[in-house]
Amino acid sequence: MLKKYVLVGAGGRARFFYSAIATDFRDSAELAAFCDINQTRMDYAKHLLADKYGYSEVRTYKANEFDIMIENEKPDAVIVTSVDRTHHTYIIRALELGCDVITEKPMTVDEEKCRQILEAVERTGRNVRVAFNYRYAPHHTKVRELIEDGAIGEVNSVHFEWLLNTKHGADYFRRWHRDKRNSGGLLVHKSTHHFDLVSFWIGSEPDTVFAFGDLLFYGRDNAEKRGITRFYDRATGNPLAEDDPFALHLDRNGRLKAMYLDAEHEDGYHRDQNVFGDGISIEDTMGVLVRYKNKAILTYSLNAYSPWEGYRIAFNGSKGRLEMTIMEQSYVNSGGDKSQEGALKNKEIRMFPMFGKPYDIEVENGIGGHGGGDNLLLNDIFGEPKEDKYKRAANHSDGARSILVGIAANRAIRTGLPVKIAELM
Numbered sequence: 001m002l003k004k005y006v007l008v009g010a011g012g013r014a015r016f017f018y019s020a021i022a023t024d025f026r027d028s029a030e031l032a033a034f035c036d037i038n039q040t041r042m043d044y045a046k047h048l049l050a051d052k053y054g055y056s057e058v059r060t061y062k063a064n065e066f067d068i069m070i071e072n073e074k075p076d077a078v079i080v081t082s083v084d085r086t087h088h089t090y091i092i093r094a095l096e097l098g099c100d101v102i103t104e105k106p107m108t109v110d111e112e113k114c115r116q117i118l119e120a121v122e123r124t125g126r127n128v129r130v131a132f133n134y135r136y137a138p139h140h141t142k143v144r145e146l147i148e149d150g151a152i153g154e155v156n157s158v159h160f161e162w163l164l165n166t167k168h169g170a171d172y173f174r175r176w177h178r179d180k181r182n183s184g185g186l187l188v189h190k191s192t193h194h195f196d197l198v199s200f201w202i203g204s205e206p207d208t209v210f211a212f213g214d215l216l217f218y219g220r221d222n223a224e225k226r227g228i229t230r231f232y233d234r235a236t237g238n239p240l241a242e243d244d245p246f247a248l249h250l251d252r253n254g255r256l257k258a259m260y261l262d263a264e265h266e267d268g269y270h271r272d273q274n275v276f277g278d279g280i281s282i283e284d285t286m287g288v289l290v291r292y293k294n295k296a297i298l299t300y301s302l303n304a305y306s307p308w309e310g311y312r313i314a315f316n317g318s319k320g321r322l323e324m325t326i327m328e329q330s331y332v333n334s335g336g337d338k339s340q341e342g343a344l345k346n347k348e349i350r351m352f353p354m355f356g357k358p359y360d361i362e363v364e365n366g367i368g369g370h371g372g373g374d375n376l377l378l379n380d381i382f383g384e385p386k387e388d389k390y391k392r393a394a395n396h397s398d399g400a401r402s403i404l405v406g407i408a409a410n411r412a413i414r415t416g417l418p419v420k421i422a423e424l425m
C-alpha cells in the first residue's frame with residue numbers, strides 16, 4: 001500500500017527525500033505536493049522530478065496554502081525541510097491536521113518551540129520522526145554495539161572534536177544559517193547530529209551544560225584584523241569576489257543558479273553572501289562541556305574553518321578506551337551529487353583494552369552520503385524497515401534531547417553560567 005507524502009520547503013535538503021521517493025521507493029511511497037514560499041524553487045523541483053526521474057506531475061502550494069494542501073491531498077505524512085526556525089510551525093499544524101511528520105534536523109531552534117512540539121505530539125497522538133542519518137552509518141552503529149556489549153566497560157568520559165573545513169564550514173556563513181534566529185547557530189543546526197550520537201552511543205540523557213563560543217574567523221571584524229580592506233556583499237557577478245577562495249558564484253553552477261539565483265526575484269534570498277561580511281550572529285569556534293545523567297562527561301569542540309573535514313572521538317571506560325578518526329568528503333549544499341555529502345573518505349577505529357594489546361576494529365565502509373547512513377535511513381523511512389536492535393529510528397524525544405544541549409550551550413555562552421536541561425523544559 002502506497003503512503004502519500006507532501007513536502008514543505010523545496011530547498012537544498014528537499015531533494016534528498018523527493019529523489020528517493022521518485023526512484024527507489026516508488027512501490028511504497030508517493031509524493032503528491034510541494035509547499036514553499038517560492039514558486040520558482042518548487043517549479044525547479046518539479047522539473048527535476050519530471051526530467052531526471054520521469055516522475056508524474058506534483059502539485060505546488062504556497063506557504064499560506066498549507067492547510068488547503070493537507071485538505072486537498074490528504075497525505076499520510078508531511079516531510080519538513082524548510083528553514084529551521086519554521087519547522088515547529090509546520091510540524092505542529094501537520095499533527096493537528098491528522099498527519100505524521102518526518103522532519104529534517106534540527107527539530108527546532110529554541111526551547112519554547114520545542115515545548116510546543118512536544119505538547120502537540122502529546123495532544124494529537126501523532127508521530128514525529130527526526131531524520132538523524134548519522135545514526136545509520138555502519139561505523140557509528142559499530143560503536144554503539146561495542147559500547148552496548150561492554151567492550152570498554154562503563155563509559156565515564158567522551159572527547160568529541162568535529163571539524164568543518166573552509167568549503168563546507170564556510171557555507172553556513174553564506175546562507176540563512178548565519179542568522180542565529182534562523183538556525184539556532186551551529187550548536188543547534190549542526191551539533192544536533194553530534195549530541196544525538198553521544199546519547200545514542202552511551203545510552204544516557206544530558207543533564208548539565210556549559211559552553212564558550214565566539215565568532216573568531218568569519219565576519220568583517222575578523223577579516224579587518226587580518227588586513228583585508230576590500231569587501232563585497234555577495235559573490236555572483238562581483239569582480240571583488242573573483243580571487244576570493246571563500247566566494248560562491250551561483251551563475252557557475254547550474255543547480256545553484258536554478259534553485260537560488262533564478263528564484264531571488266520572489267523572496268530576495270541571496271545564497272552567496274560574503275562570509276567576511278556584516279550581519280553574522282552565529283559562532284564559528286565553540287567548546288561545550290556536558291554532564292550526563294549516568295555521570296559521564298562530554299568535552300565537545302566544533303570549528304568551522306579547519307583544513308580538513310571530519311572528526312575525532314574517544315571514549316574512556318572502566319575497561320579501556322575506544323578511539324575513532326573519520327575523514328569525510330567536503331561539500332557545498334546543493335552544489336553537487338547528493339551521495340557525496342559527508343561521504344566517507346577514511347576511517348580508523350582502534351580499541352585500547354585496559355591491560356591488553358591495542359587492536360583495530362574493522363567495519364565495512366558505508367556507501368553514499370553521511371558515512372553510508374543516508375541510504376539506510378531512507379529505507380527505514382520509505383521502504384520496509386527490518387527489526388533494528390540498535391533502535392536507530394529517532395522520534396520527537398530524541399530530537400528534543402539533541403537540540404536542548406545546543407540550546408543550553410547557547411544560553412551558557414550568553415550568560416557565562418552552567419545550564420540545567422530540566423530548567424529549559
